[in-house]
Amino acid sequence: MTRIITDWYWPLDGWIIAIGILCAASAALLGSFLVLRRLSLLGDSISHAILPGLALAFMWTASRSGWPVFAGAIVAGLLTALASQWLQQRGRVDEGAALGVVFTTLFAIGLILINYGAARVDLDPGCVLYGAIEFAPLDRLSIAGWEMPRAFVVQLIVLVLNTSFVLVLHKELKIATFAPEYAESQGIPVPWLHRGLMVLVAITAVASFESVGSILVVAMLVVPPATALLFVNRLKSLLIASMLLGAVGAIAGHLAAISLPKWFGLRSASTAGMMAVAVGGLFVLVCLVSPRCGLLAAGYRGLSLRLKIAFEDVLACLYRRSERGARSPAKLEEICNRLGRSPFLVQLAIWRYRRLGLLVHSQDGWRLTESGFERAEELVRSHRLWETYLAENLAMPAERLHEAAESLEHFTAQPLRSRLAEEISATEDPHGTPIPPERGTPRKPQD
């Protein structure tokens, strides 16, 4: 790896990636709930809205870091969440609009404060906030003899905080997210859970804001959970998958940030920005391959299904042929003509079934083996059972039955066949051909 990525320097890049992973994981964890609650833009809003809190705290203490700044930011973040919630419920303002009104107002207040402060105190907007993940490893702390970046410690604390919140209140959060009204009727304090979540989002945003750049947290709050939603089915797997996706995005982002620009003769690009782009890339990738919306997967499964149907039609065709009393082996052209399929597809089917031992070559044509005959009989039985079932239950005209049964037969195995057989009364299909019996079971007694 170090050979591809020049200038890799473990003490620096290792820490950057570690910090990025922690930040991504804690944001993705909370983001899962935000995305499910349709509050995806809350992260972005809070990251703007904390400005007045920061500015006030700074003007009060005249220091750039420390608890007052942190507390000011959290208060502002919480204010955003509460005020927009109030506007939405009491003022009947649209959810997104409420958020927009609150955060832009707070942001404007922040700008005015900074501008005002700058006239009196030596306050430059740039001094209020100072954070870049690239420089995060340089600001170190030593804890119990171990020296590590302050940002790492902060992110670790945030991650532990978020994880324990989610672990402790797992089932309450689940029900409050899925069915808030029901949860409330069950005595779960939904508004308080919501506020708790908002506080944590604010803390996460502030912690990251100060040390790694807020675009990172804004992206990690939305993109990994949305990506995970494309392929998971349960809340627990959503949480784990989005944390993992966030971590992968963080690693890929940093690698890209330090290696890609070199190809163009540049020094480097923003790691935080590149991490956001990387999770975006992961989203696109998952879109392509995930089984639910996966475009590639859909294409592959569509193709394999079409092949399966085409192949099985060849078997059924050979069975029907022998049923009509044809003794000679079937020629390729004959099968093609009967099925109306291309010789290539039929050839492919023959090749496959020959390998499976369902077909043998004899003279200059093809013949079903004993097991091939059995398999084909099952298919034809399914087909005729369906035709009969549909005719009896749907009163479908006879000429349209074949088509419907043709698609259903490929998904019907022995259990369904025996249930179908129980529901129908006839022993012949609507066209008057007998339904072959199930192998291994005795014929239905006829009275």
Next chain:
Amino acid sequence: MNGLCDTWLGSMIIGGGNWLLDGLTLLALGVFGTAPTDSQGPVTWADYNTQVVLIGTSCLGFAAGLVGCFALLRRQALVGDALSHATLPGIAAAFLLAEFFGGDGKRLEWLLLGATCSGILGMWMMMQLERLPRIKPDAAMGIILSVFFGAGIVLVTIVQQTEAGHAAGLESFIYGKAASMLRRDTMMIASMAVAVSVVVGLFFKELKLLCFDEGFALARGYPVSRLNALILALVTVVTVIGLQAVGLILIIALLVIPPSAARFWTNSLGPMCWISAGIGAMSAAAGAIASAWAPDLPSGPMMVMTCSGIFAISLICGPARGVLARLARRRDAAGRRT
């Protein structure tokens, strides 16, 4: 101050505060920019500059208020948020392209073209994302916002490494540079406002139908997705044009707050559009005046604060849906019942 700003710039650009980077969208603009005029002497109403600024900002507020109504009623109030962030990569890319081909990357038209292109791309991708299973509109907006903005930051850090990329004058763009608006900017904004109003006027009843009852519009054979795209296109135009005047975040305020405030005053879409446009124009003008009077007060944030003030008043006193009006109605109903 300038030196301080440059060092600050350097550190911020590498991925610092989001809001400062919002200002940095305008980095490119700052780079090319019509630098702010420092003529903040005693201001008179007859002052030519003040008139230019007043007309420009009110036109912008008018157009944003008008277009914002439809975005709000389509339940996409924050689409401006996603959009304005999505313009960043376009601006940076346009700058880089122009520099690469030896042109002048600082030309306003060129950068705005870049912003428009990436804005349109972002909106198109957002519409595609919403079609995916389980991706709700807000998540689609969030994805577009953060990924595009991330890409923008990456490009901006690259811009910083080019020869022409270093420049000061950025702070005016964080607050918006309304106070230093030139005649050319005003002309551009005014013609945009006229164009937007004409389009809204022409398609008013179709847009109303679309926003109210999409299913019915489909059944009646209206090109629903094209009308949707029209709304997004209008928002894009307003956002891109507004970027340089009020800054990235504050243009969102102009798109969101006036319609939300207007909703408290009326129950009919036509009046709502007018009121919203009026509130937008008024607060934009008020912001411009405030900053012309007191140079301490930045114009962009003052516009937003005026907007928010009107919003607060509307929230309480609005006759149609205001808190007081609804309380009175409830008491009325209760009184009638007993």
Next chain:
Amino acid sequence: MNNGTDFGRQALDRRAVTAPLEIQHLTVSFARKPVLWDVTFVASAGSLIGVVGPNGAGKSTLFKAIMDLIPRQGGEIRVFGDRFTAQRRRVAYVPQRESVDWDFPVTAGEVVTMGLYSEIGWFRRVTREHRRRALAAMERLGIADLANRQISELSGGQQQRTFLARALVQQADLYLLDEPFSAVDAATETIIVEVLRELRDAGKTALVIHHDLQTVPSYFDTVLLLNLRVVAFGKTDEVFQAENLQKTYGGRLTLLDEATEAMRHRRTI
């Protein structure tokens, strides 16, 4: 309307082959799961048809398919002997009341006027004449005095009447009503039934999705019993009886459901 087209329409009517709605072998499926299977029926002019079936029977899907809003896997739909898109003007649709946001800033009168928008056309304004027609339609439903009310101030029944007025103002010949009687007051129900009968007597056709089995015989002269497929279609007094209802509501085709579900997931069962 000039004499030429009027004459042309009369000539068409005399041929009596252009039924307002003719559906042959309509099959619709979403993601391989059939929602409508081989639906065939012909609605004749001057009939009031109740569309009855359990939830998920494909009633709303049938309407969407008629209006060409969803792709169909097979079959043919003729509206006045033509494609729907060519006859769109003559079809009025009343969506479910829940389909819109009733907080939207429009008045009831404006909602009714929306029925005229496609007649008015692009780039043209709503005139006084259009408003008068909207008001006349509202008059017919007894809500003319509510024209200037914001729609959220209307009761459920009044909202439903507003939607029906929007369809009436269109002066269509075929009406598709999606559950117009759900959660409305008795007065509204009576008025809607009256209006529907007037329409029928004027030679129009209405398809009404309906849930209350009790009232089916008294409201509708024709009934379409639907559950994935057409269980029965015909005169209410002939078709609307216990055996058919049992088939519609009782006989869920469990095996078919399971098989189509398996098909959708590409599994064999």
